[in-house]
Amino acid sequence: MEFATPHGPALAEVEEAAAPRLLLVLTHGSAGGVEAPDLLAVRDAVLAIGGTVARVVQPFRLRGARAPGSAVKQDEAWIAVVAELRKRYPGLPFAQGGRSNGARVACRTARAAGAEAVIALAFPLHPPSRPDRSRADELRQAGTEVLVINGDRDPFGVPEAADATRLVVxxxxxxxxNRNPAQVGEEAARWLRGLPAFGTPGAGGTRRR
Incomplete structure (x- = not known):
């Protein structure tokens, strides 16, 4: 499914729950893709609790760029894609997320996109060996429920528990x-299911688009 954005086309791989109870939109990091093990694990776990899941390939990746470029342009493109996806699935509680750079995008745009929750996988708190360049403010600006899942050996650091609704290390x-991606998916689905905005979704089959 392709979407026009102010900064070029984006591509969404959408897998629909048979009786969807929520919409989750995910995206990749600066170097990886939407087939990253943790993203696939979150997709599978959320589909199992009745969520329709879209994995978005951002415009910079479709252009073949090696780096994401301007945060402003990334965010504008993301908001455009999310708005179109929400039109296609009206009335569903909406969450968004991503891994690494994609987690940053999801946090920065949560308010503008109308997300009721954010899943931040491997949030890169700072560049490796540069703890003085903290990005914690991006977590704080989400303005909604935020789940952070990081590894304790992440060279990009681990956020403080106070900067998220829930921190899993x-x-x-x-x-x-990628050591145990299934655990990442289980943590994400359990957390979403426990939020008041998302109720208690039921399991169901899936359809791929």
């Missing part, structure tokens, strides 16, 4: 969160 995991 997984022992032995690095920035890729």
């Amino acid at each position: 997984l022992p032995g995991e690095g920035h890729d969160l």
Whole structure:
């Protein structure tokens, strides 16, 4: 499913629950893609609780750029994609998230996109070996419920618990969160299911688009 944005087309891989109870939109990091193990695990776990899940390939990746570029342009493109997806699935409680750079985008745009929750996977608190360049303010500006899942061996650091609704630090995991991605998915689905905005979704089959 392709969407026009102010900064080029974006692509969304959407998998629908048979009787959807929520919409979750996810995106990739600056170097990886939407097939990252943690993103796939979150997709699978949220589909199992009745969520329709869209994984978005951002415009910079479709252009073949090696770096995301301007945060302002990323955010504008993201908000445009989310607005179109929400039109296609009206009335569903809406959450968004991503891994690494995608987690930053999800936090920065949560208010503008109308997200009721954010899932931040491997949130890069600071560049490696540069703790003085903290990005904690991006977590704080989300203005809604935020789940952070990081590994305790992440060279990009681990956020403080006070800057998220819930912080999960997984022992032995690095920035890729690929040692036990199923646990990442389980944590995300359990947290979403427990939020008042999302009720208690039921399980169901899925349809792929």
